[in-house]
Amino acid sequence: GESVGLHLPTLSVQEGDNSIINCAYSNSASDYFIWYKQESGKGPQFIIDIRSNMDKRQGQRVTVLLNKTVKHLSLQIAATQPGDSAVYFCAEPTLGSNYKLTFGKGTLLTVNP
Amino acid sequence: SQTIHQWPATLVQPVGSPLSLECTVEGTSNPNLYWYRQAAGRGLQLLFYSVGIGQISSEVPQNLSASRPQDRQFILSSKKLLLSDSGFYLCAWSVQAPAIGELFFGEGSRLTVL
Numbered sequence: 001g002e003s004v005g006l007h008l009p010t011l012s013v014q015e016g017d018n019s020i021i022n023c024a025y026s027n028s029a030s031d032y033f034i035w036y037k038q039e040s041g042k043g044p045q046f047i048i049d050i051r052s053n054m055d056k057r058q059g060q061r062v063t064v065l066l067n068k069t070v071k072h073l074s075l076q077i078a079a080t081q082p083g084d085s086a087v088y089f090c091a092e093p094t095l096g097s098n099y100k101l102t103f104g105k106g107t108l109l110t111v112n113p
Numbered sequence: 114s115q116t117i118h119q120w121p122a123t124l125v126q127p128v129g130s131p132l133s134l135e136c137t138v139e140g141t142s143n144p145n146l147y148w149y150r151q152a153a154g155r156g157l158q159l160l161f162y163s164v165g166i167g168q169i170s171s172e173v174p175q176n177l178s179a180s181r182p183q184d185r186q187f188i189l190s191s192k193k194l195l196l197s198d199s200g201f202y203l204c205a206w207s208v209q210a211p212a213i214g215e216l217f218f219g220e221g222s223r224l225t226v227l
Contacts, residue, residue, distance in 0.1 A: 032212070032214070036218075042220055043221045044157070046215050099164060101216055103157045104156065
């Protein structure tokens, strides 16, 4: 089964608010995590990644937090914009494989104007 | 820079007809290649991956097959489509490395089987 899952399947926010998308993982040996954004009808796009030797990594308007103690990953989007509306997936290397990623089920983020 | 192309973008096929989806990668050599399927409103299901020419690993038993005739070409096929084959098919590539890293996805091919 999947080792990466999401707490909330949908999230609705007002434009300008901050968004937080959560992800739980079960493989404590995972050393790399990725967040993808998938707009409707398109392929997933890389947003940001983080290695297990870090707790936090920041990009442009996005921050990923990693809590290894409770095996929890979150993506924070600052000043959410309508263009942020999409499905967000977390992913980690598949246990026992050097070639595959395991994806979470995804969270649909809707930004209301 | 690297780019990935897959086609056709949209396909409507009758049950029992054959299928061929093609994916090519440019700007890199010896990539890992992947085919994923995504049902409506669902997550990503890995179907096949390849670490080299002629090397195909199948993840899910089904009536689909994959081939890699050239280093940067990955083809998804079926001899006879089923209704359950409908979905959004995504090709992806990654750099050959000791461990998996980022996957780069194509724009997808939407298949509707009627």
